[in-house]
Amino acid sequence: MNTKPSFTSYDDMRANYRLRCPDDFNFAYDVLDAKRPDQSAMIHVDDTGVRRDLDFGFFQQGSRRLANALTGRGVKPGDRVMVILYRRVEYWTAMLALHRIGAVPIPSPSLLTTKDIAQRVNYAGITAILCEDSITQRVDAALPDCPGLHLRVQVGGAPAQGWLDFEAIMAQASPECPRTPATPGGPDPLVIFFSSGTTGMPKMVVHNHKYPYSHYTTAAVWHDLNPGDIHLTLSDTGWGKSVWGKFYGQWMADAVVFVWDFRGKFEADALLRVMAEHRVTTFCAPPTVYRFLVREDLSKHDLSALRHCTTAGELLNESVFHAWHKALGLPIYEGYGQTETTLQVATFPFMKPKAGSIGKPVPGWDIALLDESGKPVPQGEEGEICINIDSPVLGLFDSYMDEPEKTASVKFDGWYHTGDKAWADEDGYLWFMGRTDDLIKSSGYRIGPFEVESALVAHDAVIEAAVTGVPDEVRGQIVKATVVLAQGYVGDEALTKALQTFVRELTAPYKYPRIIEYVDELPKTISGKIKRKEIREADLEKYAV
Template sequence: MMLNHDTYAGYTDFCTRYELACPADFNFSYDVLDVKDPQQVALIHVDDAGIRREFNFGFFQETSCRLANSLRSQGIGKGDRVMLIVYRRVEYWTIMLALHRIGAIPIPSPSLLTKKDIVERVNYADIKALFCEDSICPRVNEALPECKSLNVLVQIDGMLNDGWFGYETFMAEGAASCPRTVETPGGDDPMVIFFSSGTTGMPKMVLHNYKYPFSHYTTGAVWHDLNEGDIHLTVSDTGWGKSVWGKFYGQWMAGAVIFVWDFRGKFDASKLLEIVAENKITTFCAPPTIYRFLVREDLKAYDLSALRHCTTAGELLNDSVFHAWKAALDMPIYEGYGQTETTLQVATFKFMEPKPGSIGKPVPGWDIALMDEEGSEVPQGEEGEICIRIDKPVLGLFESYMDEPEKTASVKFDNWYHTGDKAWADEDGYLWFMGRTDDLIKSSGYRIGPFEVESALVAHEAVIEAAVTGIPDDVRGHLVKATVVLASGFEGNEVLTKELQAFVRDLTAPYKYPRIIEYVADLPKTISGKIKRKEIREADLKKYV
C-alpha cells in the first residue's frame, strides 16, 4: 500500500484527497507482513550492551508462523488473552504477529509491573498465557499461586524456571507455515488489548479490532513522513500503545525500517543522541519529556545530519523546547494527539505551519467537535471537551472497554465518543490542548489549564519538570500550586520561588502564576510515565487545607 503523501499542497488539500479504505477482513500479519520481500530489512535492534543486529521480513514471517503453531498446540487460540512483558526485545514483534495469526489477544504490559499488578491484571483479564524475559520471571512466579487462569508460561533467556517453556525451543517446534484459512481472524474481530494508564483505580482494558493497525498508516506515512528505506526511531516501551503507534504497524506499511534501542535503567540523553547519530536515524518521535532532556545537551556536538523529521506525542510540548530544538537543528517538532482508545486523531503535519504548543488539526476520518457539558459545540476560542462523532464506524477508534459495558457507555453515547480531554480552537482551526477535564483549575473566576503554567516553568533553566494543580481557597476558589523538580545545581528556596513566580508572570497572564511552589526530587507518575496530578491534589488537601 502506497500513498504519495509528499504532494499535498496544504491541510485543505490533504483533507480533500486523503482517505483510508480498510479491507473488510484485514489482518496485518497476512496482508502486510506476508507480502513483504523476505530479504528486505525490517528492523534494526541495538541492545543495552550496544550490540546491533538487523532482521529481515523473512525472519518475522517464519518465526511468527512457528510460534503461532506452537501456541495452537498448547490450546491457545481465538479470543484467548496473552500477556507480554518483554521490554523492547525482538521477540515482542514475533509474539504479536503470531497472536494476530491465530486470533489470540495480546496484552502488552510494562516491565515495571509488580507482583500485585500481575495478579490483578491476570485475574481481571482472565489471561491464559504469558511471555516474559527471565528477569521478570521471579515476579510472575510469586504471583502464580493467585493466578488460576494462567496455564502457558514462556520464558525468554536465562536459566529455565520449573513449569516454563523456553522461548527458542518452544517457537522452533512449530511448523514454519501458517496459511490463511476461513478461520483466520480479521476485520471486526478483537485483536489487541491495552491497559489504560490507571491514574485512578484499576486500569481499563481498551479493546481494538483487526482494522486498528490500518489506521496507523497515517501515523507512519504522513505524520512521521516515512518513505521507503527510512530508519525510524520512536522512544517507547513495548508495554504501551505508543509502541504500536511508532515502532510497528504504520512504519512497516510505509516501507520504513523500525529502529529499536532496548536500553535498560535510567534514561541517558547523551547516549540517545549517540544512538541517533551512529545509526543514521532519519525520522524520530519521542515524548516531550525526552526532548526536554535532549535540548539541555550540546546538540551540535553530534552528527545528526541524517535526521530530517521529528514528531512528539504523549504530553504537550513546551514552547521553549520547540524553539531550542529548532534553533539547534533548523528543524521543527510536529505534535500529535491521540489516546490509548484511538489512533492519531489530531496532528501537525509537515505541509502545515507548526504552532508551538498546539496539537494541530483533526486528521481526515476523525469528525471532531469541542463540546460543553450540555453537549453543544462551543464557539471558536472557548474551551470544550474533545469529542468524536461515532454515528458511523471510525477507523482506529476502540471497540469497547473489554468486559465493562457500563464504562464503555459512559464515554460512548448520543453518537459521540467523549475523550475527557479539554481543548480550544484558534481562528485558524488549530487545537490547543488544556488537559483532562478534572485537571483544570478554577481560580478567581478564571479557568486555568495546567499545561500553560507548566510550560512557562520549564522554560526557566532551573526547572526540569513541573506539575501544576489547584489547592482549595475560600477567597479565590483555588490557588495555583506548582510542584517542581529542579535541575542540578539549583536549590529550592524563597529567592528562587519569587524568581520563578515573576518568570511565569512575564510569560503568561498574571492570574496564572503559582502562588505556592513546592520542590521535590521526583513527580509521582504512572508506570507509563504520566504525572499523577490527582495524587498531588490529594496530598495537598492533607498538607494545605
C-alpha cells in the same frame, strides 16, 4: 500500501485523503506476508550496543513457527495473552504470532510488580504469558493467586521450572501457517492495552484487527516516512505508543523500525549517540525526552541524517520547541491521541507548526469541541474533545473490556467523549488544556495546567513541573506548582519569587503559581505520565480550607 500520499496543504489532505480498510484485514497476513522476505524490517540495538539487522523474512518465519507452537499448546482465538518483553525482538514475533492465531495479546510494561501481575491476570482473564527471564520470578510469585494462568513461555536464559523455552518450542514447530476461512480479522479483537491509569485503576482498551490500518496515517503522513527511512519512536513495548511508532504504520510505509533496547535509567546523551551512530532519519518521543535532550550539547553529535521530528503523549513546551529548532533547524510536529484511539489531531509536515498546538483533526476523525450540555463551543472557548461516532471510526477502540458501563459512560449520544479539553484558534488549530479533572478554577478563571508548566520549564532552574489547584477560601482554588529542579539550584524563597515573576511575564498574571513546592521527583504512572490526581489528593490534606 499504495504510493505514499502527497499533499500541498491541510485542506488538500482533508479533501482527498481516505483510508479504506479491507473488511477481513489481518496485519500479519495482509501486510507482513506481502513483504519481500529480504526487505529490511528492523535495526535492533541491545543494551550493550550490539546491532542486529533483520528482514521481513525473519518475522514471517518466526511468527509462523510461534503461532504453530502456541496453537499446539492450546492457545486459541480469543484467548488473552500477557506479553512482557521490553524492546526485545521477540516482542514483534510474539505479537505477530498471536495476530495469526486470533489470540489477543496484552502488551504490559516491565515495571509491573507481583501484585500488579496478579491483579491484571485475574481482571483480564489471562490464560497465557510470554515474558523475558528477568520477569519470571515476579510471575511465579503471583502464580498462587492466578488459577487461570495455564501457559508460561520464557524468553532468554535457561527456562525456570514450569516455563517453556521460547526458542525451543519455535524450533520444533512448522514454518507453514496459511490463512484459512477461519482466520480472525476485521472486527475480531486484535489487542488489549491497559490505559495509563492517571485517574484510577487502568481500564482495558480493546481494539479490533482494523486498528493497525489506521496507523498508516501516523507513519506515512505525520512521521513523513519514505521507503527505507530509519524511524525511532522511543517507547516501551508495554504501551500503546509502541505500536504507533515501532510497528504497524512504519512497516506499512516500507520504513525500517529502529529499536534501542536500553535498560535502566534513560540517559539523554546515550540516546543522542545512538541516533547519530545509526543514522536515524525520523524521530518521535514524548516532550519529557525532548526537555532532557535540549539540555545537552547537541552540536557534539552528528544528527545530519535526522530530517523529521514528532512528539505526542503530553503538551510540548514552547521553550523546548524553539530550543530544538534553533539547535538542529528542525521543528517538532505535535500530535494527539489516546490509548483508545490512533492519531486524532496532528500538525503535518505540510502545515506550519505552532509551538504548543497539537494541530488539526486528522481526516476520518470528525472532531468537535463540546460544552457540558453537548453543544459545540465558539471559536476560542474551551470544550471537551469529542469524536462523532454516528458511523464507524477506523482506529477508535471497540470497548473497555468486560465493562459495558464504563464504555457507555464515554460513548453516548453519538459521540465518544475523550475527557480532554482544548480550544481552537482562528486558523482551526487546537490547543490542548488537559484532562477535565486537571483544570483549575480560580477567581472565575479556568486555567489549564500545561500553560503554566510550560512557562516554568522554560526557566533554566526547572526540569519538570506539575501544576494543580489547591482550595482557597477567597478564590475557590489557587495555582500550585510542584517542581523538580536542575542540578545546582536550591528551592529557597528567592528562587520561588524568581519563578513566580518569570511565569507572570510569560503568561497572564492570574496564572502564576502562588505556591511552589520543590521535590526530588514527580509521582508518575509506570508509563511516565504525571499523577496530578495523587498530587491533588495530598494537597487536600495540606491545604484544606
